[in-house]
Amino acid sequence: xxxxxxxxxxxxxxxxxxEVTCAQxxxxxxxxxxxxxxxxxxxxxxxxxxxxxxxxxxxxxxGVPMAYKDNICTKGMPTTCxxxxxxxxxxxxxxxxxxxxxxxxxxxxxxxxxxxxAMGSTSETSFYGPVKNPWDxxxxxxxxxxxxxxxxxxxxxxxxxGSDTGGxxxxxxxxxxxxxxxxxxxxxxxxxxxxxxxxLDQLGPIARSAADCAAVLDxxxxxxxxxxxxxxxxAGGLLAALTGRLRGKKIGLPRQCFGDGLEDAVRAAVLAxxxxxxxxxxxxxxxxxxxxxxxxxxxxxxxxxxASSNLARFDGVRYGWxxxxxxxxxxxxRRTRTEGFGSEVRRRILLGTFxxxxxxxxAYYKRALRAxxxxxxxxxxxxxxxxxxxxxxxxxxxxxxxxxxxDPLKMYLSDVYTVPANLAGLPALSMPCGFDGxxxxxxxxxxGPAGGELAVLDAAHAFQQETDWHKRRPPARKTAERSPxxxxxxxxxxxx
Amino acid sequence: MKITExxxxxxxxxARLEVPAQERAALAAExxxxxxxxxxxxxxxxxxxxxxxxxxxxxxxxxxxxxRPSVPREALLxxxxxxxxxxxxxxxxxx
Numbered sequence: 001x002x003x004x005x006x007x008x009x010x011x012x013x014x015x016x017x018x019e020v021t022c023a024q025x026x027x028x029x030x031x032x033x034x035x036x037x038x039x040x041x042x043x044x045x046x047x048x049x050x051x052x053x054x055x056x057x058x059x060x061x062x063g064v065p066m067a068y069k070d071n072i073c074t075k076g077m078p079t080t081c082x083x084x085x086x087x088x089x090x091x092x093x094x095x096x097x098x099x100x101x102x103x104x105x106x107x108x109x110x111x112x113x114x115x116x117x118a119m120g121s122t123s124e125t126s127f128y129g130p131v132k133n134p135w136d137x138x139x140x141x142x143x144x145x146x147x148x149x150x151x152x153x154x155x156x157x158x159x160x161x162g163s164d165t166g167g168x169x170x171x172x173x174x175x176x177x178x179x180x181x182x183x184x185x186x187x188x189x190x191x192x193x194x195x196x197x198x199x200l201d202q203l204g205p206i207a208r209s210a211a212d213c214a215a216v217l218d219x220x221x222x223x224x225x226x227x228x229x230x231x232x233x234x235a236g237g238l239l240a241a242l243t244g245r246l247r248g249k250k251i252g253l254p255r256q257c258f259g260d261g262l263e264d265a266v267r268a269a270v271l272a273x274x275x276x277x278x279x280x281x282x283x284x285x286x287x288x289x290x291x292x293x294x295x296x297x298x299x300x301x302x303x304x305x306x307a308s309s310n311l312a313r314f315d316g317v318r319y320g321w322x323x324x325x326x327x328x329x330x331x332x333x334r335r336t337r338t339e340g341f342g343s344e345v346r347r348r349i350l351l352g353t354f355x356x357x358x359x360x361x362x363a364y365y366k367r368a369l370r371a372x373x374x375x376x377x378x379x380x381x382x383x384x385x386x387x388x389x390x391x392x393x394x395x396x397x398x399x400x401x402x403x404x405x406x407d408p409l410k411m412y413l414s415d416v417y418t419v420p421a422n423l424a425g426l427p428a429l430s431m432p433c434g435f436d437g438x439x440x441x442x443x444x445x446x447x448g449p450a451g452g453e454l455a456v457l458d459a460a461h462a463f464q465q466e467t468d469w470h471k472r473r474p475p476a477r478k479t480a481e482r483s484p485x486x487x488x489x490x491x492x493x494x495x496x
Numbered sequence: 497m498k499i500t501e502x503x504x505x506x507x508x509x510x511a512r513l514e515v516p517a518q519e520r521a522a523l524a525a526e527x528x529x530x531x532x533x534x535x536x537x538x539x540x541x542x543x544x545x546x547x548x549x550x551x552x553x554x555x556x557x558x559x560x561x562x563x564r565p566s567v568p569r570e571a572l573l574x575x576x577x578x579x580x581x582x583x584x585x586x587x588x589x590x591x
Contacts, residue, residue, distance in 0.1 A: 322577035
């Protein structure tokens with residue numbers, strides 16, 4: 001039996017029945033990582049030594065190998081945010097989500113590559129080299145959780161935990177042909193997630209099916225006093241409540257998400273997905289959401305503003321990397337930050353500092369907050385009429401490596417379908433729904449009202465009962481086909 | 497909104513970043529393009545839109561003001577780039 005063909009829940013069931021041992025599952029994961037890493041560079045740190053034996057009764061996912069995006073603090077394991085400035089940082093505590101998963105018997109195989117500080121849409125801004133898409137190694141896996149999506153797609157782990165500030169779970173999930181979900185803002189504690197934009201960041205799963213995502217969220221969701229934005233939503237029960245029934249559900253399709261700029265293959269695949277949902281009994285209706293056009297500028301003003309504040313803490317004093325060469329304290333700060341951050345992070349800090357500075361605050365930051373409120377209210381009106389919304393995840397399938405970084409504004413614009421859910425704090429899921437002419441995966445996005453995780457997951461579950469897009473796997477590559485691994489800076493922590 | 501080299505220099509100072517003089521013109525042009533796109537926010541008539549976060553807060557969001565165990569001091573110091581005698585080292589700030 002090839003364990004890599006199983007979903008996380010299927011593997012969990014075999015572990016509980018004794019047909020597969022935890023050691024066998026971990027060995028399969030290690031072998032897959034060793035085979036794929038030279039190609040896709042998905043991992044930054046691989047856990048060393050055998051994992052503690054999990055309590056297999058702790059959850060349906062106990063004993064199943066998984067991994068964390070490298071901006072999630074893990075006690076005793078490096079957490080670099082794919083940045084030089086945190087290259088030597090090992091947290092002395094676990095993120096709340098990692099605590100919960102550990103108690104639920106999760107077996108962590110390590111930490112996953114990403115865009116530096118989650119700032120990027122292609123996983124190319126990592127200081128430790130770009131992640132490559134398992135479907136086509138000349139392509140980006142998307143970002144910023146590109147390592148997470150690539151590792152799940154390549155069968156290295158059965159699920160991963162990522163973060164989503166403007167689409168960073170959903171877009172790479174779409175580009176890699178796996179399922180990813182950003183829950184309602186506040187549903188999962190952000191304690192221990194290295195902050196990029198605190199009012200937008202949210203942790204969530206990337207897995208092989210909506211049911212797997214439900215099982216991960218059952219573990220991660222719940223109130224945590226250490227995160228003041230954490231919500232007291234009902235925790236658990238999502239997996240048990242999946243029915244796959246869609247009859248009578250109303251799904252809205254915003255016209256503005258299917259217009260100019262959307263590639264034909266993506267439009268066709270998402271509309272075909274709409275057809276499947278209709279056949280399962282959903283009622284579909286087009287509607288207008290004109291405020292969508294303000295989402296990208298509002299998002300980048302707010303995200304950069306918050307980033308400029310959050311990343312002020314990285315100054316070479318209390319943790320992380322410090323520039324050498326002496327000078328006074330201000331010089332130490334400036335040199336550490338200038339040499340420690342990559343160009344995209346510096347660009348966003350500058351933009352954020354600009355929009356918050358005297359004379360520009362009202363023209364940019366305040367207007368962006370108003371646009372955000374208007375977007376939230378427009379979604380509120382939409383969800384008075386519809387149970388769910390359906391949109392593309394990205395305008396096109398995965399871009400070629402190197403195409404996006406030369407034009408940052410173009411890269412920002414590709415987030416057009418994903419940032420609205422973050423601005424409005426809504427749950428949203430990306431599910432595979434087809435391939436383009438180059439054989440690259442395409443994803444469809446389902447959005448629900450705040451607290452509507454179950455409705456979103458159940459619709460995706462219904463879709464995945466009718467289709468097998470989520471079961472497709474990238475072709476295994478022969479050793480001779482492999483490209484040389486990129487020259488990478490020295491890494492701390494576990495070996496690869 | 498025109499982004500000038502002087503504005504880039506001033507913003508970098510506020511952000512505690514250095515932008516070499518030879519890179520300022522290109523960066524100003526690049527940021528100018530992005531900021532020009534952000535300028536479209538001026539076209540949104542959202543004066544009546546209530547400014548709000550992503551979702552309503554539950555309660556005041558604050559935990560009880562009572563002492564509780566924290567991370568050991570030694571563990572925190574272990575992460576610092578330079579430490580001496582139980583303190584984080586920084587360049588001299590007072591002569």
